[in-house]
Amino acid sequence: MKGWLAWGEIVPAGETITRNRINYVNFNQLRSFYAVARELSFTKAAELLCIGQPTVTTQVKALEETYNLQLFVRGPSDLTLTDAGEALLTVARQIFSLEERAHSLLNTVGNQFAGRLHIGTVGPFFVMKQLSKYIDRYPLMHVTVESANSDSIYQKLLNYEVDVGIIGSDYSDPRLDLVCLGKHEVVIAVPVSHPWAHRSQVNIEELDGQRLIMREKGSMTRRALEEVLAANSIRPNVVMELPRDSVLEATAAGLGLGIISNFEFSRDQRLRTLSIARYSPCTRSFAACLKERRTLPSIDAFMKMSSELVAQSLDADCSNNKS
Template identity: 60%
Template structure:
């Protein structure tokens, strides 16, 4: 009788120590994170390297860095421990009382807070964490299993994702109270030509939407800085130049004036996204179903002609 091949396995404790060190780039911090002694972490990583005769980290006076093999293993480890976390969530769930964690990334807090109110009321046992970033960064983190759900500023041509369109959002200009435009409520796109401006960083869909309109009209502003959303607001308030922002993300600020762009202003779209293969994980499925319910309600309240 043919006997099956022996089951191949990796010591899970060793892999967990490797994953922790790779995440925080430090044996000391990894030990704190895992709540075990540093010698134990060091021993487990060393044992993993010796077991497979590989080097997973480059250790130098400049710090700790993953080798090429380490980078490849880290990608798999992220998937493994993301699944472990959600296996825990599944087993911790009873009926409609879900437990566990949900990691959300969003291009702006505005797009997610209403959903979180409903989510927290219905499923108070789920621990939710929210991080902000541009669409490019959040997309990569979603693919790397670092996020469960992401609110993105564009739709990606990626069959691995399930994406639900939340809506369209107008891009506007902000200036400080001493700016020549401070008394204006609207401007033309052409007025941005040569204007000192503070743009969002690469990967921002707000930036991309404006750049596409500028290119269409051959308008070339004088871009003096590229900053994150919050930094754009503060730089504008300091009088460094005009900035760009999605109108939904703008909070009234006595230091600033919001100015709309006349005649076909730049627009962005927002999408709720998750990996298709993980949609059936309770904490993720609940959030996406809330989005679907909201979209269904909006479409019945405001039907398309």
Template identity: 40%
Template sequence: MAIVFTHLRSFHAVAENRGFTAAADALNISQPTVTTQVKELEERYGVELIVRRGRRIELSETGAALFDVTKRIMTLHEEAEELLLSSGKLETGMLRLAAVGPFHATEMVARFLAKYPSIKVSMLLGNSDQTLQRVLDLESDVAILAHAVDDPRIASVPFSTHDVVVFVNVEHPWYGRDEVSITELAGQPLILREVGSTTRRALEQAALKANVPVRPFLEIGSREGVWKAVERGLGIGVVADFEFVAHPRLGTIRFSDAVVQTEYRLSCLLERRHSPKIEAFMKSVLTP
């Protein structure tokens, strides 16, 4: 039996907006229509998709699985509409980016909008794990990551490579040095981002290779928090060299005997790599 698209659309709206009234507002149709379409979908296949708990709704196990499918369906539906409306000229639509930091991301957005000024762009920032997951969950179209991804579902291309450097405050004994051995980090109070951070991953991989034990003295879930902690003299931080912003109380030091690097890459779902807006973004960013 053929599934009815409008029934799927109503179910998806309810799951996405966590309620029937909010779903009706999002679809610009009446709430009874949404309720009826979801009920017909459940009855047609003899399943329970949405569990009503007073004014709250929850997805059943089948409902949650179907929601994963409808995310892809609605994304492809939007892409088809954008393609047809623009006649291949990409004059409408929304590009959703996820990035590990604003530095390269804002540069990329500027390049893209210079060629496609009518496209709307949104951006979510997070660590590498969060950023990748947003693409896998179809919350974002393109991820700007700082490491290679070993996942057959993901297509990625390199953008740039940067050294990771140590930074300390003016009162630290290392301040003013040009280089430091990675072995000197052993036992030092390290101020690091949370697990999933690109710079932390790069440092830990290099330290493991050099057989140097490194453990965070303080773990902070934001770049700004790490910088403030180092500025206050609580410990030593690490950062990609291009992300370091000159500060009168902070100084950077390069590693003398270890390659500690982050590789920035543009990534998207393999199945969506030929999406017009994704291809346009990749081309505008990677073409000199």
């Protein structure tokens, strides 16, 4: 007989049985590898998995020994993936994405979802309306939010580190499913004591040589302004590069002119904002997820909700224009 043995079947002496063998990887070892590869830290991986660090170390070492491969280069103060480790991480992401899909399916109760949704956003302003509606509709979901610039959130999406991203570019990436949330003008913030504070606009030429407080690299707000400056051969004096919230504080302290999206600017008695005449550099915001993960009910629901809110906003604008 060829193939699988029936239960209790005895193989005659001298007879060879050909099996359709199923290869497998120890799942606990692979999970530990995946956690360490994501965090590039055995300590953080142990915290993520809620197990002891020695267990994580033992499991990763056993995986390496089983296949006679080095998956990590262990330096005195850091940890990096080898080429084999990078290749395995790509496969592990797909495996644990499917496991997450199964987990989401099993935790679906009627039309309710129970589980976690991790959102990365370029700023809290862009996501709060969606979050409010999402939590009201799906109270069993636990939502976490982290803020960073667009490039960082984009990479976290690709690495499965966030489920949904609110980003400032579509990155021309066919792997992404996108909902355009809106268009936002980039403006100049000045202290109320500044000579320009009574104005509503500033000419692009006036920014030449001015002390500017820029957003950090990877920010779409910064990129939009830099394109306009370069096109007009304007060279400001960039004195600081800061995250969004710090830009406003540094501007209020008189350290320079701040660069920010008008959508992000909340009323601040210490500051005034000016448009850039004739150019009005703009950014766009998008809700984004990986297309391969859109089938997860929790992610799909957030994306659909984002589309609904955009449609409602457009309807409201049309009504206001008619009146």
